[in-house]
Amino acid sequence: MEEKSHLVLCVDDEVVGVQVRKILLERAGYRVLTALNGLDGLDIFSREPVEAVILDYSMPGMHGGEVAARMRETKPAIPILLLSAYIGLPLEVTSVVDLYMTKGEGAPVLLQKLSSLLQPVGAQ
């Protein structure tokens, strides 16, 4: 169960959305940090021992692709899951992140993808 205490960072400008996602992930046993924009997200990412990032694509100021690229510069090993309300993100964005999914695919898909990003570390 020690994997369930992974520290996850959620970045999304949707107040309700990020709040719900936090509850969802905590129920699933993760510790969750949240940020409402890219800059705050990067700040937390550099300070905290974050183990995975769930990132929204369309955000004011700095979009998800840009945030992901900056995170890669500082801690390239941390897996990033990109969420988007759009279908068909540009390749230069999807190539930076480990996985991506469309909002509305449902909570089970999200939890499954997140655990797939964290599982290999423990399994190997």
Next chain:
Amino acid sequence: VNLSQFNRILQQVFLLPVVALLVTAGALYWQIRGANETVSLIQESDARISEATLVAKLVVDEESGLRGYETTGDTRFLQPYLDAQPRLKSEFSTLDDMAGTDVEQRRDITELRGEQQTWRDAFAVPVIATVRAGGSADDVGLNLHGKTLMDEIRKDIDEVIHNAEEHRAHRIARWHRQVRTVWTVLLLLALGMGVLIGLFTRSRLHAVSVAYRTSLEVLSRRTEEIFQSEQQLRTTLASIGDGVITCDVEGRVQMMNPVACGLTGWSQAEAEGKPLEEVFRIVRETTREVVENPVAKVKRLNRVVGMENHTVLIRKDGTELDIADSGAPIRGQASDILGIVLVFRDITMERKTQDALIANEKLAVAGRLAATIAHEIHNPLDSVSNLLYLMRNGASPDESKQFMDMAEQELARVTQISRAMLGLYRESKAPVLVDLREMLQEILLLMERRFIELGVTVHAELPSSVSVAAFPAELRQVFTNLITNAAEAASRGGEVCVSISPQPVSETAPGPQPPAGATVVIADNGPGITPEVQSQLFQPFFTTKGERGTGLGLWVSRGIINKHGGTISLTSDTSDSAHGTAVSVFLAMKPTINAGGD
């Protein structure tokens, strides 16, 4: 050049014979004057001969008188002698005068005079004295002496006469020579002048003929050039893709090219001389009113005129074509109108293409909007589905209530968005009253997400509601387009300002006034647009957005606004201090809708 050459030659041909004849006349005059002098010399010789003869006669009279007196002693016989004496004196001096400078003659005359004097003194006077004294004068010696003296006199007179006659003969011979010379000179001059004039005239005529030939050559070259140029124009006209009709100034058809024949359905032969409005019948597409004849319009405005939009050409067989045309005056050298050229083309296909492009842009706008909407709906749906998952997987009643509240809140957002979306596609056939403020607010709401993504702040100055009659879906398309452009231009950190200013009818302002309506201004503080780009902005397929733009947005927008009887204009500044772009859209409250757009 040729004409002045001709004139010079004409002058020369006139002047030269005149000069030549004057010279000839001068020469002849000089010659004849010489002959005349000779004639007067001959006359002078004649006078001298007759004078000498007179003297001889007087001498004879003198002697006869003396003989009679000597024989008779009667003084009456002495009368001729006495008469002759004074006359001889004067005749001698006359004779002497006549001799002039002739020294020999003068000497002869002086001699003669002396001898006569001697005869008188030495013979006549003593004889008279003797007879008067009653004596006889028949002394042989004395008479012999008198005879000798008289013989001398006679001889001298004869000599004088002979001398004068010689002179005369001499002079006559000279006169003959002179006359011959005159004839010769006359002949030679006539011949020379004739040849000269002939040669000169020939050379001048040659020059004239050269000039004439040159003129002919130039003329034939010009003719050939004109012919070629006309052929060229004719071919150009025939092969041109547009219909071309030329009319005289009264508006009668003169020429039609094949395309014009094809479009109107009239052949050149049928149409020639017919009034243009019979061959080229055009009406307005919507109202079916007859459009002003382009010939009349060109004559009225005296310049090139374009045609109104949506003109329909009614062909000879009654079928119709959408056409675009223009008319231009044909001007003479004094810039008076000689005729009118009408150029027109079938735009039926063009119109269809245009309609397709407009539909295409509509689809593109709809597509972009759909993506925005999907995004807007996806976010709340994601939250709702997560909340449902949480509730299903064991939540306390309190938690469930909280989750349901949150889900409701998110669903309200979805409803709001879908309602705005419904308004978007409420297509209507007739214009309806549209509240511009409401419409702009809805658009801004739908685009909120997009502004956030772009990092653009939006200010809306929508003080009061203004209603205009319009097609709402189309206006929405225009404003969405313009606001998207502004937001993209403003880019991160930029600002977009959307404002409405109502424009009431002014009661006091003079002159033609715009109708009551409202101006919507969409301004951004982006980098601005250069004048070169500005001039192309409203052209179809012009885009500054590369792959992301269709290049139809502003073109279609302008078409829609024109259709609404409104205007769209753009001002932009690229300076460092005040850069930015503002698009103004004026819409009238009760516009005249121009169906068809553009």
